[in-house]
Amino acid sequence: MFSGTSAKARQASPSVNGTPKESNYGAFQNAIYQKGTFGSRTLPKVTTDPNKLEEQARAALPPTSYGYVAGGAGERATMDANRLAFRQWKLIPRMLRDTTKRNLEIELFGEKYDSPILMAPVGVQVIFHEDKETGLSEVCSELGVPYILSTASSSSIEEVAEANGAGPRWYQLYWPQDNDITQSLLKRAKENGYKTLVVTLDTWALSWRPTDLDNAYIPFVKGVGDRTGFEDPVFREKFEQQSGKTPEEDIQGASKAWVGEVFSGAAHTWEDIKLLREGWDGPIVLKGIQHPDDARLAVEYGVDGIVVSNHGGRQLDGAVGSLEMLPEIVDAVGDKLTVLFDSGIRTGVDVIKALSLGAKAVLVGRPAIYGLSIAGKQGAKQVLQGILADLDNSMGLAGIKNIQGCNRSMLRRVQYGGDVKSSN
Numbered sequence: 001m002f003s004g005t006s007a008k009a010r011q012a013s014p015s016v017n018g019t020p021k022e023s024n025y026g027a028f029q030n031a032i033y034q035k036g037t038f039g040s041r042t043l044p045k046v047t048t049d050p051n052k053l054e055e056q057a058r059a060a061l062p063p064t065s066y067g068y069v070a071g072g073a074g075e076r077a078t079m080d081a082n083r084l085a086f087r088q089w090k091l092i093p094r095m096l097r098d099t100t101k102r103n104l105e106i107e108l109f110g111e112k113y114d115s116p117i118l119m120a121p122v123g124v125q126v127i128f129h130e131d132k133e134t135g136l137s138e139v140c141s142e143l144g145v146p147y148i149l150s151t152a153s154s155s156s157i158e159e160v161a162e163a164n165g166a167g168p169r170w171y172q173l174y175w176p177q178d179n180d181i182t183q184s185l186l187k188r189a190k191e192n193g194y195k196t197l198v199v200t201l202d203t204w205a206l207s208w209r210p211t212d213l214d215n216a217y218i219p220f221v222k223g224v225g226d227r228t229g230f231e232d233p234v235f236r237e238k239f240e241q242q243s244g245k246t247p248e249e250d251i252q253g254a255s256k257a258w259v260g261e262v263f264s265g266a267a268h269t270w271e272d273i274k275l276l277r278e279g280w281d282g283p284i285v286l287k288g289i290q291h292p293d294d295a296r297l298a299v300e301y302g303v304d305g306i307v308v309s310n311h312g313g314r315q316l317d318g319a320v321g322s323l324e325m326l327p328e329i330v331d332a333v334g335d336k337l338t339v340l341f342d343s344g345i346r347t348g349v350d351v352i353k354a355l356s357l358g359a360k361a362v363l364v365g366r367p368a369i370y371g372l373s374i375a376g377k378q379g380a381k382q383v384l385q386g387i388l389a390d391l392d393n394s395m396g397l398a399g400i401k402n403i404q405g406c407n408r409s410m411l412r413r414v415q416y417g418g419d420v421k422s423s424n
């Protein structure tokens with residue numbers, strides 16, 4: 001694989017006495033050119049073109065898995081809106097600022113991170129590649145990218161912690177109805193070194209997803225992606241008491257019970273945030289916020305952060321593009337809690353736009369999963385490295401030296417949106 005941006009390599013240039021740590025994500029770009037020009041000509045198996053990635057993944061995957069990751073809700077109007085929202089902001093580059101050396105470091109909840117990119121929680125990764133969550137969390141650790149493990153994972157909380165090793169990891173909660181089960185999940189996440197809790201609010205029921213409906217494809221009713229539940233001591237005990245069987249003896253029954261716990265009702269309300277606090281002393285981040293008033297409520301209820309997200313257009317169709325809401329939300333609460341962003345990030349420039357509109361960091365979903373689908377964990381690593389290299393390079397070209405340099409003075413809102421996709 002290409003060298004250049006491993007955590008090890010970057011440890012060679014730590015920040016000393018407050019001297020800014022220099023990024024070397026650009027080494028990845030150089031390595032690709034070198035290999036192609038002078039080397040074995042083993043060019044990247046995974047395309048560097050953001051507009052071709054989805055197509056490569058389609059060729060690599062069974063139609064059901066492809067439909068699951070690439071699909072969205074309804075007529076995909078929210079998915080389109082996510083990309084169009086990015087097209088409406090353009091960068092205004094600055095010159096003669098000597099940005100040859102950049103620093104991409106950020107701080108979230110008192111912890112330093114190498115870059116403003118996190119791996120979004122994505123469930124059932126085994127349907128994309130056998131490397132699944134363990135493999136992806138391993139390469140995220142190599143890149144210093146925080147890995148957010150989904151409750152709907154196909155690897156266990158414990159296995160992922162081991163694969164992720166010393167890497168930063170967060171835990172995403174699909175919030176069970178039963179508080180005993182919730183507390184048990186929080187305890188396991190905490191014991192296994194997950195530092196921040198991300199509570200997803202927008203998927204208390206699955207949306208109308210035509211591709212999956214036409215394929216009649218829903219992995220977790222057959223036990224795939226249900227390990228978190230099946231292995232949970234409290235869920236097991238309750239299920240066994242009720243059915244007289246272990247989850248393994250009655251996979252269908254246990255799947256139904258587990259899906260019922262996490263995806264079958266909107267019983268939670270703002271007051272319930274207190275229940276989460278009982279079992280979690282670390283930072284709590286609410287994922288799926290789109291309305292400034294909900295952001296204000298998040299402040300009122302004392303959470304530490306939010307992810308401005310519409311779940312990558314996979315939940316409510318016809319919803320506003322996620323980036324569209326970001327500036328308003330930042331204006332409403334940006335100094336009171338940490339605002340993160342996702343839905344539609346495809347390039348390094350997208351990252352600059354989201355940060356310039358006030359997000360402190362962004363989550364990347366589908367692109368990394370396409371990489372995983374095409375070439376396993378190394379494929380996912382290439383995609384994430386590519387976005388990091390593009391971010392680093394584009395910051396330099398725009399005249400931005402560090403993350404603080406990403407601000408609204410860098411942006412112009414335009415009327416022309418252009419196509420959702422362009423090709424060359």
Ligand SMILES: Cc1cc2nc3c(=O)[nH]c(=O)nc-3n(C[C@H](O)[C@H](O)[C@H](O)COP(=O)(O)O)c2cc1C
Nearest residue numbers: 069120121122123150200311312343344364365366
């Ligand atoms: C296949 C797939 C599975 C997902 N599973 C989860 C999940 O288990 N939990 C969650 O909070 N979000 C989940 N998401 C949403 C992502 O965390 C993220 O919000 C979204 O992918 C961001 O949009 P993007 O794909 O355009 O980057 C999933 C997304 C995809 C594509």
Ligand SMILES: O=C(O)C(=O)c1ccccc1
Nearest residue numbers: 123124152203220225314
């Ligand atoms: O598909 C999703 O978007 C998602 O969040 C999910 C829901 C259930 C299981 C796995 C992923």
